[in-house]
Amino acid sequence: MSCNAKTRSGGLCQKHPLVGKVRCRLHGGLSPSGELHWNYRHGNCTKESRRKLAEGSAYIKLLGELAIYLGLIEPKR
């Protein structure tokens, strides 16, 4: 696997990325990600929290369907 950042000559960077990163040291591999990044604010907009949010609402939807199935609540019309 290589860095694959677009270079000024139009090609893709063929250097190896830093360990645990997708880019080489010249193409952003040195900058920290997540909480360590200097633009990090609250973490509510990270890929991880969005995935958790989606999982949460899917779970609530499932609970609602279960409640309807068991006759606990009326289905919406």
Ligand SMILES: [Zn+2]
């Ligand atoms: Zn590179």
